[in-house]
Amino acid sequence: MVGGYVACLLDYQLGPRNGLVLIREAVDRGCRVPIIFLTAESGEKVDIEAMNAGALDYLVKGEINARMLERSLRYALKLGDTLEELRRLATRDQLTGLFNRREFERMLQVQKSQADSAKTEFSLVLVDIDHFKRVNDQHGHPAGDEVLREIARRLLGAVRGNDQVARIGGEEFAVTMPGTPKQAAAAVARRLSESVRSRPIVVREGLELPITLSVGVANHPADVSAKADIVMAADKALYEAKTAGRDRVVFAGGA
16 A cells, blocks of 8 residues: 555546546656546547556546446556566565665665756765675685675664665665765765674574674765766775775765
């Protein structure tokens, strides 16, 4: 259920706007509520237009009865659940449940555009697990998987509500921070690092592993001349954190 509703029945006739326009606007804004389109017309053209706009089913008003409405609702809800699961599989990392790299790149572009329009700051944090290969080599891949899952949980617990966390590589994570100045991003980055360093990760009974992070932080416009360069700037800072001995936070352009 999204926004308090499990389904929406929407009429084609809505005064100056038709229902197809409203469906498109709702879908563009991220609406996931299953929509059933109601129309006085019948025919393939209406069917195709409604489905292309984002409706999951449509009913001709002069033909509706209780049984047909029940069937349409059941169908739309089931199809909505299926589509939501497909969206989840397409945008989430299977192991950690975080956003995957593809979704991270999409979110980054959206947030960059929003920052451009609003003329606000934008920060990016890149995180790498120190000596992760050693975990897999010494304790096996199941241990490595548990470390990744726990790191994901701790990162999610350390960020703010508007931040987005993604797993973008084997042991690499990213946090996008729209509307965030460098000072605030620095505080979050240090909190991320401390959330992992503060206590060992329990991999299984009798095995606890101390884990640390290398972290790179970049901000636009403080550290880069173009938002397109922010990933490169954060990645360079991350590289500096690793070559300087790991277990530290490094800022693009200095602290």
